[in-house]
Amino acid sequence: MSSPMSATTFINLLKKEGVNVVEVGSWRTHNRNGKGPWGPVHGVMIHHTVTQGTARTVDIVQDGYSSLPGPLCHGMIAKSGTVYLIGYGRTNHAGLGDPDVLSAVIAERDLPVDNEASVDGNRHFFGFECENLGNGTDPWPAAQLEAIERVGAAIARYYGWNERSVIGHLEWQPGKIDPKGWTMASMRNRIRARLAAKPSAPTPPPSNGVTYTVKPGDTLTGIAKSLGVTAEALFAANKDHLKDPDQIYPGQELVIPNGKPLPQPQKPKVDLSRLVEAAKKNPSMSGTPVTYSGVKVVEAALIDEGLLSKSRYDGHFGADTVKAYAAWQRRCGYTGKAADGIPGKDSLAKLAKKHGFNVVA
Template sequence: MANPLTPDRLLDALRTEGVNVIEYGDWHNHDRAGHGGWGPINGVIIHHTASSGTASSVELCHDGYAELPGPLCHGVIAKDGTVYLISAGRANHAGRGDGEVLAAVVDERPAPDPSAGDTDGNARFYGFECVNLGNGSDPWPAEQLDAIERVSAAICRVYGWSAASVIGHKEWTNQKIDPRGVSMTTMRERIDRRLAAGPGKPVPQPKYEPYPGDGFFRRYPRSPIVTAMGARLVAEGCSAYGQGPGPQFTTADLKSYAKWQRKQGFSGADADGWPGRVTWDALRVPKV
């Protein structure tokens, strides 16, 4: 049985992991007690606030609003990486989600796509809201991503979990899109590397770019990862570029990647140009 952490234990775990924490108001006693269960704890859910500005976002998550009283999470992660703790108990952050996803998190295995809304996530997950508009173009600074990694690793370390216990809100329910602009697959890889390194120790950086997930490419991103991928495709003799490659993912990238898939022995629908993990790992895109 994974009991909730006491406020002091939660604070200590975050600071041990190197998180810059600010205690906001009477966060020790600010919760939704009496409005549902709190525990057993099974994981961490990452969100975006759909707002801008640190002070206003923290205030919103602390107070909530008429239709959804606060706290709306356990901590707010600012763009500079500072984490504002606003609760240590039940919070209105996850809502109802898919019980099959919860079962996968408990078993620490890849979760299915969510469909049902049959399980109270507020009772089972810590939730962290990240200040971001969630429009797909608002940037995610390195400091903020580092804080997400550290916060998640801190809680996983206390409970002895792997990064499979950390999911995005969009992985809990099909009614949400957050955190938009963050690959949870890549974030879980970062968290597992940190857990392996130990608290306070340098985290080894991967030599190659981790697979950013199918959704990353289907949004036709503009990213240095795309440029690095294209350069590797050219080097492997799989170019369909008239010019470039460049940072914007285009149909030329799709055609080039399809050539790479065929070179790896795939055909038909398995060589449609959308990067998958097996062929991505084989391509060995340099870390950017």
């Protein structure tokens, strides 16, 4: 019987296997454990999302739908090969499936045809959604397929499983077609080969693939300007995984279109004194609000932590942002007046270290 590993073990083994991961909000505690058991775990299940655009897909698998609440997976594998960690514990990804398939996964033998749906798969499988339209023609980039391979191998390696413990949704539940565009047999062959070797670093991107990693507070226009390219050219170079130029997500990898080594922009700087001024004045709603670009950097980090609504990403350190920052201070261990929502040097430094910006005292 395989008990679920801890969230910390989970992220560490993915990194050890060479997986590029991005932590989305409070993924470690985002789960459906209150609706049913999680474990024992017996395998890994792969899906496709029937969506387009990394940011939009992350939102969907994190929040779910009214009829199927999130999280909808443990991780979302983007076309770039980046794995966004969405939830940990029981997630709504597998649904009911065939008991004979589960028995075959546990015994690590060839899978029978799935013709029944009576066993709770959300309890027994790690689930990974892959960004793809699922129409058979939407491309699967090499980096994305390699990430699927690495994720499957990482979990199987930890539990001492072989490649037969990694299955597709179409092999579990009658009527499902995902993943579509390649075969699970071919993926299991890749995982078998990877398990025969030691974990290794990720394969470098293709020749012209000079990339930029999106930081909190970034915009496509701002990134393009810093790198000396047009926003239109940057969007066109990334159109396979960007649906909307206004929807980019911290941790996303963007390909720079001219392929020349360009300097990465410096980390955003946040002036602590100006941030405190905004936090003290704006919630009172008296006079003209204090606006400062550094506020958006902090708001983006609080959104990524799952503490602030995206609708409050406005550059005003208002009452909702103060409340969210107070929650961050409590998360850091502060109490009482030390968790009043007014940024302090130490709590801001911790937020900056985690979300990639610099603090100016």
